[in-house]
Amino acid sequence: MRPRGELSRSALPLLFLPLLFLPAVVQSARQQWHLQRVPVVLPLQTDARPDPSFLSPAHLEVTSPCDPECHRAAPRPSYWDLRDLLAFETLHSDGHLTETAVGIYGYDPRADTSPAYLVADAAPPPTKTPKAPVRRRRQIFGHDGRFSIAGRDHLLQYPFSVAVKLSTGCSGTLVGERHVLTAAHCVHDGKNYVKGAQKLRVGFLRPSQRDSSPSSSANSTNHAEAALGSAYYSPPSNHKMRFQWIRAKRTHVPKGWVKGNANDIGMDYDYALLELKKPHKRRHMRLGVSPPAQRLPGRRVQFSGFDNDRRGQLVYRFCAAGEETADLLYQHCDAQPGASGSGVYARMWDRRRRRWERKVIGVFSGHQWVEQDGATKEFNVAVRLTPLKYAQICYWIRGNFVDCREG
Secondary structure, eight states: OOOOTTSOTTHHHHHHGGGGGOOTTOOOGGGBOOOOBOOEEEEEEEEEEOOOOOOSOOOOOOOOSOOHHHHHHSOOOOHHHHHHHHOEEEEETTSOEEEEEEEEESOOTTSOOOHHHHTTTTSOOOOOOOOOOOOOTTOOOSSOOOEEEOSHHHHTSTTGGGEEEETTSOEEEEOSSSEEEEOGGGTBOSSSBOTTSTTOEEEEEEOOTTOOOOOOOHHHHHTHHHHOOTTTEEOOOOOOOEEEEEEEEEEEEEHHHHHHOTTSGGGGGOOEEEEESSOOOSOOOEEOOOOOGGGSGGGEEEEEEOOGGGTTOOEEEEEEEEEEOSSEEEEOOOOOTTOTTOEEEEEEEETTTTEEEEEEEEEEEEEEEEEETTEEEEEEEEEEOOHHHHHHHHHHHHSSSGGGSBO
């Protein structure tokens, strides 16, 4: 949620037009994916748990009394703390619940120098940015910086095609042949699983045959986010889209969310992975360990989701990353309820594959407000994929740790 009154929508394509002609050889060290050896998070023992009640409705927003300074001041969890936080529950489609203990290997929290933690330990204290004016909850001020994706061809085109809708009202991102990454609060309120979690469905946007637009070249697809041309984006409309739904077979939620609850430090673990009952047959986006914000191209993050005020439409937005902690990334991307659970991603040069590649580096948790000295301080918050979280989610997808050692 950030005012952009100085720029009009029509002016944006002109500003970003030069990005279409940047040669692929322009690769600064600050815009490359830095592969690193990640730890191993390995399941050890699985036990049955009492069946959930599924009584509470899903809440599409997260509240917390803990702001960035509070999170940075929290003590780093010990090895044994991390084992408890990364243990996870698995909800099966028949309603039964299991809990799995994990072991962590190749990780020393006292000697961690990975990029995901440099910002919290090695980097100097961040310069405080001026406080934003007090705002009302989830209200967008000034220019609305979101863009509705228009056209059948573009909606089914990568990277927009990886965005999906959950039957509980949230968004998600395809990260495997049958796996969807989303926010934990979309299926669990911190105490129990929400109504609809047992029969959770994932919706894939299917535009009607009437919705069509000129096809685009592969080059323009690669730069869709930067182009901001009218072929990709349009003002909100009342044209309804259809969804094709697939049932979820399993849902994994880390115990860090279940134990911490949505209103405390547990928002560090506001992520969940859904396994579908059948492959979705679409291209998915790979995971990546979240780099420090200063290493992101233009220090920018972006994501697409299904905001409730634009029903049936896919909404894309980007903005500059703000403050960050080891586990959370704060920003002011315009968003409304329904966008939570979207995969936050970046596009950088992959030296190994010799190509530009987008990777999911976080999960959009939602709008957060903190009451401080009688005033409301607001953020939009994303959960960063730290090396440990990357290792855990990758294992959920792959079923082995061998394919998850580099992130």
